[in-house]
Amino acid sequence: MANGLRKFVAPEFIFGAGAIDLVGQYAENFGADKVMVVTDPGVMAVGWTEKVVKCLEESGIESIVFSEVTPNPTADEVMKGVDRYHSEGCDVIVAIGGGSPMDCAKGIGIVSTNGHHILTFEGIDNVTVPCPPLICIPTTAGTSADVSQFAIINNERERVKIAIISKAVVPDVALIDPATTVTMDSYLTACTGLDALVHAIEAFVSSAHSPIFDVHALEAIRLIRPNLLNAIASPDDIHFRSILMRASLEAGLAFSNASLGAVHAMAHSLGGYLGLPHGECNAILLDHVMAYNFDAARDRFEKIGEALALDLKGMSLSEKKQAILNDISQLKKQAGISSGLGERGVSLGDIPVLAKKALQDPCLVTNPQPANQRDIEVIYELAL
Numbered sequence: 247m248a249n250g251l252r253k254f255v256a257p258e259f260i261f262g263a264g265a266i267d268l269v270g271q272y273a274e275n276f277g278a279d280k281v282m283v284v285t286d287p288g289v290m291a292v293g294w295t296e297k298v299v300k301c302l303e304e305s306g307i308e309s310i311v312f313s314e315v316t317p318n319p320t321a322d323e324v325m326k327g328v329d330r331y332h333s334e335g336c337d338v339i340v341a342i343g344g345g346s347p348m349d350c351a352k353g354i355g356i357v358s359t360n361g362h363h364i365l366t367f368e369g370i371d372n373v374t375v376p377c378p379p380l381i382c383i384p385t386t387a388g389t390s391a392d393v394s395q396f397a398i399i400n401n402e403r404e405r406v407k408i409a410i411i412s413k414a415v416v417p418d419v420a421l422i423d424p425a426t427t428v429t430m431d432s433y434l435t436a437c438t439g440l441d442a443l444v445h446a447i448e449a450f451v452s453s454a455h456s457p458i459f460d461v462h463a464l465e466a467i468r469l470i471r472p473n474l475l476n477a478i479a480s481p482d483d484i485h486f487r488s489i490l491m492r493a494s495l496e497a498g499l500a501f502s503n504a505s506l507g508a509v510h511a512m513a514h515s516l517g518g519y520l521g522l523p524h525g526e527c528n529a530i531l532l533d534h535v536m537a538y539n540f541d542a543a544r545d546r547f548e549k550i551g552e553a554l555a556l557d558l559k560g561m562s563l564s565e566k567k568q569a570i571l572n573d574i575s576q577l578k579k580q581a582g583i584s585s586g587l588g589e590r591g592v593s594l595g596d597i598p599v600l601a602k603k604a605l606q607d608p609c610l611v612t613n614p615q616p617a618n619q620r621d622i623e624v625i626y627e628l629a630l
Contacts, residue, residue, distance in 0.1 A: 344385060
C-alpha cells in the first residue's frame with residue numbers, strides 16, 4: 247500500500263447506557279419476522295440473553311436462541327447454527343456476548359447466504375454475497391468483534407483458527423451498552439481489557455497504519471492504562487466500565503482497519519492448537535512481541551509510551567524501550583496475569599508446531615518486523 251490508499255470500515259453503533267434496549271427497534275427496522283439470537287451459556291446465566299428476547303417480544307418480533315457456542319467457536323458450531331437458522335425460518339441475527347458468540351454469528355450469516363462450508367471462506371474478501379442483517383451487543387470490553395471486519399473460527403480437525411476478513415462481516419449495527427459488562431468477573435475484565443490494549447498497540451505499529459486509524463489506537467491506550475485496574479477493583483462502577491467499553495470500541499475501529507500483528511497470530515495458534523483463551527494468550531505474549539518489534543517501529547513505540555503516560559524525556563533509546571516494556575509487564579501483573587504459557591499447558595515440544603501455524607496467520611502480514619519460524623519459536627519460549 248505504498249501509494250497511501252486506505253479503507254475505513256465501521257458499522258453504525260449506538261454507545262451508552264440503555265443501548266441494549268434498542269435491539270427490538272433495530273430488528274424491526276431491518277424488517278425482521280424471526281430473529282436468531284446467538285449467545286452462549288455464560289451470557290444466558292447472567293440474564294442478558296433473556297433481556298434481548300424480551301425486548302424483541304415487546305416489538306412484536308419472534309426469536310429463537312442458539313447457544314451452542316464455546317469459548318473458541320468451532321466450524322461445526324457455525325454449521326449447526328446455519329441449519330437452525332434455515333429450519334426455523336430466521337431472517338435477522340442478533341449476537342449477544344463476547345467475541346465467541348459474535349464470531350459464530352458472523353459465520354452463520356456468511357454460510358446462510360453464500361452456501362458452502364464456513365472454512366472455505368478463510369482469508370481476505372472471500373465472502374461474495376451479503377449476509378443477513380446482523381446486530382451485535384457486546385458484553386465484554388475487549389474483543390471488538392461488534393465493530394470489526396474479522397471473524398475467527400476454530401477448525402478443530404486441523405487444530406487451527408482461521409481468520410475470515412471481509413467487509414461483509416462488519417455488523418450492520420452495534421449496540422454498545424457498558425452496563426452489560428458489570429457481570430464480568432475480575433479476571434475476565436483483566437483479560438478482555440488487555441486484549442483491547444493489544445488491539446490498539448498492534449494496530450498502531452501495523453505496517454498498514456494510517457493517521458485515520460492512529461487516532462483511535464492511541465486514544466484506546468490512553469483510556470485503558472489508567473482505568474483497567476480501577477475497573478478490576480470496582481467492578482460495579484459504571485464509570486470505569488464505560489471507559490473500558492469506549493476503549494474497546496476505539497481499539498476495534500483501529501485494528502479492524504489497520505489489522506494486527508504477531509501477538510494475534512501467535513494467540514490464534516495457541517487457541518486453535520491447545521484451546522487456550524484468546525485474551526489471556528494475548529496478554530501473556532504482548533510485551534515479548536513488543537520487545538521483538540521495537541527496533542522496527544521505534545518512533546511509534548515512543549508514542550505508545552507517551553500514551554501510557556510515561557515520562558521518557560532524557561532517556562536513551564534502550565532506556566525508553568525498557569521503560570515501556572516494564573510498564574506493560576507491571577500492568578499485566580497488577581491485573582493478575584503473572585504466569586506464563588508453561589503454566590497453561592504449553593511445552594517446549596509444542597512450540598515448533600505452534601510457530602508453524604502462527605506463520606500462516608494473516609495477522610502476521612502486517613507485523614512491523616518480519617518473522618521466520620525460529621523468530622516465532624523464540625518468542626514462545628520467552629513467554630513460557
